[in-house]
Structures are given as C-alpha cells and as structure tokens.
Amino acid sequence: MKLEMKDAPGQLVAALQPISEVGGNIIAVIHQRDEKAEDDRLGVQIVLEIPDDRLNELIARIKDKGVNVVRIGKRRLLYTQTVIMIGHIMHTDLGDTVDRIDRTGFAEVTDMNMVMPAINEPSSALIVIRAVDRNEMEQTMEILRTVAKEKDLLIIEPLEEIA
Amino acid sequence: MKIAILGMGAVGRGLLEMADKKDLGLVVTGIADSKSALMDKDGIHIDEVLEAKRVHGFCGDKSLSAVDIVSHADYEVLVEVTPTNATTGEPALTFIRSALERGKHVVTSNKGPIARKYSLLQSLAEKNGVSIRFEATVCGAIPVMHTLTQGLAGNRVLAVFGVLNGTSNYILTRMEAEGLTYEQALMEAREMGYAEADPTYDVKGIDAAIKLVILSNTIWGLDTVLEDVEITGIDCLTTDALRLADDQNCTIRLIAQSIPSRGVLRVSPRILPKTHPLVVEGTLNAVTIETDMAGEITMIGKGAGSVETASAIIGDLMFIRDHYAGRH
Ligand SMILES: NC(=O)c1ccc[n+]([C@@H]2O[C@H](COP(=O)([O-])OP(=O)(O)OC[C@H]3O[C@@H](n4cnc5c(N)ncnc54)[C@H](OP(=O)(O)O)[C@@H]3O)[C@@H](O)[C@H]2O)c1
Numbered sequence: 001m002k003l004e005m006k007d008a009p010g011q012l013v014a015a016l017q018p019i020s021e022v023g024g025n026i027i028a029v030i031h032q033r034d035e036k037a038e039d040d041r042l043g044v045q046i047v048l049e050i051p052d053d054r055l056n057e058l059i060a061r062i063k064d065k066g067v068n069v070v071r072i073g074k075r076r077l078l079y080t081q082t083v084i085m086i087g088h089i090m091h092t093d094l095g096d097t098v099d100r101i102d103r104t105g106f107a108e109v110t111d112m113n114m115v116m117p118a119i120n121e122p123s124s125a126l127i128v129i130r131a132v133d134r135n136e137m138e139q140t141m142e143i144l145r146t147v148a149k150e151k152d153l154l155i156i157e158p159l160e161e162i163a
Numbered sequence: 164m165k166i167a168i169l170g171m172g173a174v175g176r177g178l179l180e181m182a183d184k185k186d187l188g189l190v191v192t193g194i195a196d197s198k199s200a201l202m203d204k205d206g207i208h209i210d211e212v213l214e215a216k217r218v219h220g221f222c223g224d225k226s227l228s229a230v231d232i233v234s235h236a237d238y239e240v241l242v243e244v245t246p247t248n249a250t251t252g253e254p255a256l257t258f259i260r261s262a263l264e265r266g267k268h269v270v271t272s273n274k275g276p277i278a279r280k281y282s283l284l285q286s287l288a289e290k291n292g293v294s295i296r297f298e299a300t301v302c303g304a305i306p307v308m309h310t311l312t313q314g315l316a317g318n319r320v321l322a323v324f325g326v327l328n329g330t331s332n333y334i335l336t337r338m339e340a341e342g343l344t345y346e347q348a349l350m351e352a353r354e355m356g357y358a359e360a361d362p363t364y365d366v367k368g369i370d371a372a373i374k375l376v377i378l379s380n381t382i383w384g385l386d387t388v389l390e391d392v393e394i395t396g397i398d399c400l401t402t403d404a405l406r407l408a409d410d411q412n413c414t415i416r417l418i419a420q421s422i423p424s425r426g427v428l429r430v431s432p433r434i435l436p437k438t439h440p441l442v443v444e445g446t447l448n449a450v451t452i453e454t455d456m457a458g459e460i461t462m463i464g465k466g467a468g469s470v471e472t473a474s475a476i477i478g479d480l481m482f483i484r485d486h487y488a489g490r491h
Pocket residue numbers: 169170171172173174175195196197198220221229244245246247254272273274299300303466467468469472
C-alpha cells in the first residue's frame with residue numbers, strides 16, 4: 001500500500017503502528033523521498049501481510065493518525081495448498097469445478113497436472129490452490145469437498161500442520 | 164501370576180510360546196478355543212497344549228467352553244484374544260464383563276468390546292477394584308497406551324495422528340515403490356499373508372477408524388463410536404495419484420486423525436512429504452501424539468504379528484503384576 005504523510009519526526013512510526021495492532025506483518029518499507037509532493041508531504045510504500053478481514057480496520061486506524069492511504073496494491077494469495085483429485089474429472093465438468101473455487105474471490109486454482117488413463121478409468125489430477133490465508137483455504141476446501149461429493153470425486157488433502 | 168487365556172489363534176499361541184520360553188512368572192490356569200477348553204489351578208503344561216492344538220485342532224476338553232473358564236477357572240487376569248466383532252463386541256464383551264464382575268483383571272487385544280463399550284467396562288473394572296488393559300488393540304507392539312497413560316501423565320493431549328493399519332500401508336507402499344495398481348498390490352498383500360480374504364475392514368479404513376475410536380475414548384474420556392468417524396478408504400486410489408504426489412516429493416498414506424478441539428475425527432488418504440515421520444514403509448504402524456508439555460511424540464513399530472502382539476499383552480500383564488502387587 002502507498003501512504004502519504006507529513007514529513008515530520010514520528011510520523012512514519014505512527015503510520016506503521018496500526019499494522020501490528022491489527023495482526024499484520026510488515027515485509028518492507030520503501031521511502032520515496034524523490035517523489036516529494038509540493039507541500040511537505042512524504043510518500044511511503046509499505047509491503048505487508050495482513051488477514052483480509054482486517055484490511056478495512058487498518059485503513060481506518062492509519063487515517064486516524066492523519067496519514068493518507070493513497071493506493072492499495074493487489075492482494076496476494078499467500079497460502080498454498082496442493083490436493084489430488086481422483087475420479088471422472090473431465091466428465092464431471094472440470095471447468096465448473098475450477099470455477100467454483102475461482103469465483104470465491106479469495107482463492108484460485110493456480111496450477112493443475114492431470115493424468116488421463118484409458119477411457120472410462122478414473123483420472124487423477126494434482127491441483128494447486130492459492131488462497132489469501134489459512135481460514136479462507138479451509139473455506140475453499142469445504143467448497144471442494146462439497147463439489148467432490150456432488151461429482152463423486154475423491155479428494156486427497158495434505159496432512160496439515162498439527163493442531 | 165495366574166492367567167487364563169481365551170483364544171488360541173496367532174495371538175494366543177504367541178503369548179503361550181513366550182510364557183513358556185521366557186521367565187515371566189506367568190502360570191496359565193485356563194485355556195479355551197472355539198471348540199474346547201481346559202483348566203488346572205496348578206498350571207497347564209504349555210508345550211503339551213500347543214502340541215495338542217497343532218495336532219488335533221482343538222486344545223482341550225470338548226465338554227468345556229470359554230464360559231466355563233471365565234466363571235470357574237482360578238486366575239487373576241483374564242487374557243481375552245478371540246476374534247474381533249466390530250458391531251457387537253460379542254462374545255468377548257460377555258467374557259470380559261463376567262471376569263470383571265468376578266473381580267478379575269482383564270487384558271485384551273480385541274478391539275470390538277473396547278471400541279463399543281469402553282466406558283462401561285472401565286467403570287465396571289473400577290467398581291470391582293481391578294483394571295482392564297488393552298495395549299494390543301492399537302498399533303500392535305507399540306506401547307502407545309502405556310505412553311499415553313503413564314509416560315505422558317499430566318500432559319494435555321491436543322491431537323493424535325497415525326498410520327494405524329498395516330495392510331493398507333503395505334498396499335500404498337507397494338503402489339508407490341513399484342508402480343503397482345491397487346488390485347495388484349492387494350493381491351500381493353494377500354499372498355504375503357498381510358491381507359485377509361475379505362480385506363474390506365483394512366482397505367476401507369474401518370480397522371483404522373475402530374483404533375482411532377479406542378484412542379480418542381481413552382485419551383479424552385469420550386464416548387465416540389465407529390459411526391462418528393468420517394471414513395475414506397484407499398480402495399479408490401490410483402497409481403497415477405501416487406506418481407503425482409511423488410513428483411512433489413510427497414506420498415500418500417492412510418491417516419487416522421483425532422483433534423477434538425476442532426471436531427476432527429477422520430480416517431482418510433492424505434498427502435505427506437516423504438520426510439514426514441508418519442511416512443513409514445510396509446506393514447509398519449506409526450502414531451504421533453501432540454501434547455501441551457512434551458510437544459510432539461512419534462512412535463513407529465510393528466502393528467501386528469503373533470509375538471509382537473504378545474509383547475503388548477505381556478506389557479499389560481507385567482503392569483498389573485507390579486501395580487497390584489501384594490493386594491491379592
Ligand atoms: N494377529 C494380530 O497380529 C493381531 C494384532 C492385534 C490385535 N489382534 C486381535 O487379537 C484377537 C486375536 O487375533 P488372532 O490373530 O489370534 O485371531 P485368530 O488367529 O483368528 O484366533 C482366534 C482364536 O479365538 C478362538 N475363538 C473363536 N471364538 C471363540 C469363542 N467363542 N471362545 C473361545 N475361543 C474362541 C479361535 O478358536 P479356534 O482355534 O478353535 O478357531 C482362535 O483360537 C483378535 O480380536 C484380533 O483382532 C490381532
């Protein structure tokens with residue numbers, strides 16, 4: 001996200017503080033002194049990880065500090081999970097299966113590797129799914145399990161990290 | 164210590180052989196199989212009974228049965244090693260109840276009664292001042308119950324995970340290593356004596372689920388039953404699926420998993436990195452216990468076999484001997 005603030009001592013710290021308050025994680029802070037606006041305002045770019053549902057709260061808190069949020073960059077899908085699917089994957093409308101995940105808006109199928117044996121034999125596919133965070137991945141898996149039940153597909157999930 | 168044994172199959176014979184060969188202080192005063200029984204309060208000659216069983220197919224007097232042993236033999240501990248009935252737990256359940264009601268300890272390798280009626284049997288044992296132990300029902304030779312109840316005493320157990328069925332693990336290992344189809348690997352497992360003529364219980368995840376129920380009920384004092392477990396077997400797995408996992412340096416194993424805080428009670432094939440501690444080969448079993456103080460503990464070992472299962476039973480017998488010493 002790109003922020004604009006007064007070029008005064010303490011301003012940057014004040015702007016960064018809410019990020020940890022809402023459970024975010026700062027990956028990089030980039031000053032853009034050359035882009036100094038006409039008045040004495042300073043541009044700063046921040047790369048951060050934050051649970052999707054806390055974003056609005058973060059923006060509000062930053063604004064409360066008198067800092068202007070100029071632009072919010074693309075949300076990155078940081079959480080990856082690989083599953084294997086077995087069954088009549090093509091004949092049960094693969095396009096729809098993928099779409100049911102993509103249209104959640106918080107997860108997408110980013111890679112797929114499918115092996116199709118002789119006709120009428122079940123095929124197997126490895127599918128990589130990316131989601132915003134762990135919670136949303138769990139929601140995505142729930143959707144996938146429902147789809148699998150409907151289409152009589154077997155989903156093999158990874159063994160998640162323990163408790 | 165005087166013991167009576169019901170069942171002279173692989174497990175019963177393994178136990179008798181070890182009791183005969185090793186100096187364990189065990190005196191066998193009663194034995195029964197499905198057709199006959201014998202008792203002697205001064206101790207049965209084990210080698211003679213084993214020989215009789217081998218030659219005639221039955222061990223003793225055909226006018227006697229297991230019920231007579233349970234109610235009349237002179238023993239301190241009943242060792243119940245008859246076949247598992249996952250639906251009713253019978254006839255073992257009745258044998259066990261009668262022994263407990265007589266104030267006798269019980270050691271069993273039989274999953275049926277424990278998976279069905281654990282809390283009832285446990286309270287019956289407490290009421291009669293004796294104990295019921297069943298180390299051999301889960302993970303064969305691995306002392307998982309001792310570890311949970313003694314070794315990890317005082318810990319809060321958060322989750323338990325494991326490869327609890329050797330037959331399906333063997334099949335998956337062979338599909339992975341040799342590119343066999345499921346059917347080929349199953350056939351091989353049968354030839355090796357690892358799979359029964361009817362492999363349904365093993366490959367459909369039911370056996371693993373029964374063991375998961377036993378673990379969950381003992382660890383957390385729950386009253387779960389087999390029907391509560393979400394079960395997916397390995398019988399629909401393809402060789403391609405294992406190859407796809409292999410491309411990612413992963414493999415597939417049938418994992419039983421219980422995490423009460425998240426409502427997870429499930430047996431299903433899962434993708435695991437090959438370096439994961441639960442990725443064991445062949446008929447081995449493995450179990451991971453996650454606790455608050457000790458962290459994660461994983462144990463690997465033989466999940467079945469005559470002497471291996473006898474080892475678990477003997478562990479229980481020795482525990483009872485030491486724990487109740489001088490009380491009789
Ligand atoms: N084998 C293993 O590695 C293993 C591992 C863990 C747990 N277990 C469990 O341990 C138990 C025994 O296993 P196993 O492999 O030894 O089974 P098995 O070879 O089938 O032997 C069962 C024995 O029980 C006897 N029996 C059957 N009905 C009886 C009755 N009503 N009264 C008295 N005896 C009766 C049989 O008599 P006959 O000889 O006359 O047929 C046989 O001797 C099972 O519950 C099994 O699930 C086995």
